[in-house]
Amino acid sequence: MPRSRPKTRIQQKNSEAILEAALEVFSQAGFRGATLDQIAERAGLSKPNLLYYFPSKEAIHAELIRGLLKVWLDPLRELDAAGDPMDEILDYVRRKLELSRDFPRESRLFANEILQGAPRVQGPLHDELKPLVDDKAALIASWIAQGRLAPVDPHHLIFSIWATTQHYADFDVQVRAVLGPGHDPYAEADSFLMTLFRNSLTPRGANAPRDA
């Protein structure tokens, strides 16, 4: 059995190859749809050899999810109370969109998991995600109270940012089918989403900013 943490070069290399292959397969087929043979073949290993590095299919998936959650939540963590509200939010949108562009498989892995009722991430959803979102929603609410953003429900604002940005990774096939060839979905999305959120978050009328 390999040590609990990769030690040798070969362990490092093969573990990485397995996780990379598993990400590809899991994200495209879902947990049940993925097979160890597919993952093993993609990783360039035999199935028993793969199971020499990970004790089970579940374990591979769990490892992927663990790694994913950190990366996925980081942009939200960076939302800074000291920054300009509009810049902070738009930067967040942009970072999330870049995440969808650069890590679409991770996005689909997560989507697959949630779609199927999140049987393996219920814990983190309550223990990690909810507190973080509540915290940042409170921050946004305070910005709104100060009249620095238009009044909108902070939780649903965050949902809408997740939805619109992840859409380009999760529904990539549909987006490209509808747009047809000759488009750069992510570049267009960046421009569109900046406008969408800026327009809807700019304070107006009674709630106008004090310095304008």
Add this chain to the structure above:
Amino acid sequence: MPRSRPKTRIQQKNSEAILEAALEVFSQAGFRGATLDQIAERAGLSKPNLLYYFPSKEAIHAELIRGLLKVWLDPLRELDAAGDPMDEILDYVRRKLELSRDFPRESRLFANEILQGAPRVQGPLHDELKPLVDDKAALIASWIAQGRLAPVDPHHLIFSIWATTQHYADFDVQVRAVLGPGHDPYAEADSFLMTLFRNSLTPRGANAPRDA
């Protein structure tokens, strides 16, 4: 073998029970994750009996998809060139949100299919969806050209409507985990999305409407 179209009462009843059960199972587990035994049990039939009504797992899935596409695209078809642009768009958002609320399983079935590369709906995507979206995008573009809507990319506006509304069905587990108990996600979403899209589509400045 049953006739091509349900004839007797019992055929009608069992076919419906199968499709209802299959929707439940497919939408929660995806195509590969679903099993005929699960569907049969939910439908209250034995597996061979189920296969007396449908020739294969594929056929059941195909039937569901066929029924789904019509319902799913209807709201977009209703976008009316003669109506008020803002009302038309906001009504569309509302209808899509109601669809997510009332038919979340259909939404997840579709999401599952797209996530996995749309192996069984590539045709309709190009032949039905794209032309319809292009048509309605042109309509929106004409409204923008008339200064009756703020200038945004119509295709991506439609994407953002799909993304934000379907999010509440597809990511239901996550939404409820983050909001916690005591919330009505769809009621809150309706209010939020009306504000979001109204704010971002209201023409301002140079593009202001002529009659205001």
Add this chain to the structure above:
DNA sequence: CTTCAATTTGACCGCGCGGTCAAAAAAATC
């Protein structure tokens, strides 16, 4: 070169899968 641990493999297992089939049971028809 030897030794010993780390790695890889082929053969195998039990199970659940999608699907078949012949025969029994129920309905419908006369």
Add this chain to the structure above:
DNA sequence: GATTTTTTTGACCGCGCGGTCAAATTGAAG
């Protein structure tokens, strides 16, 4: 009530699945 057609069922099949294991191969250390 006999006959015919529709519906239901239990037994079964081949296959691919996740996973095991003993043995072979390779690599590192002396």
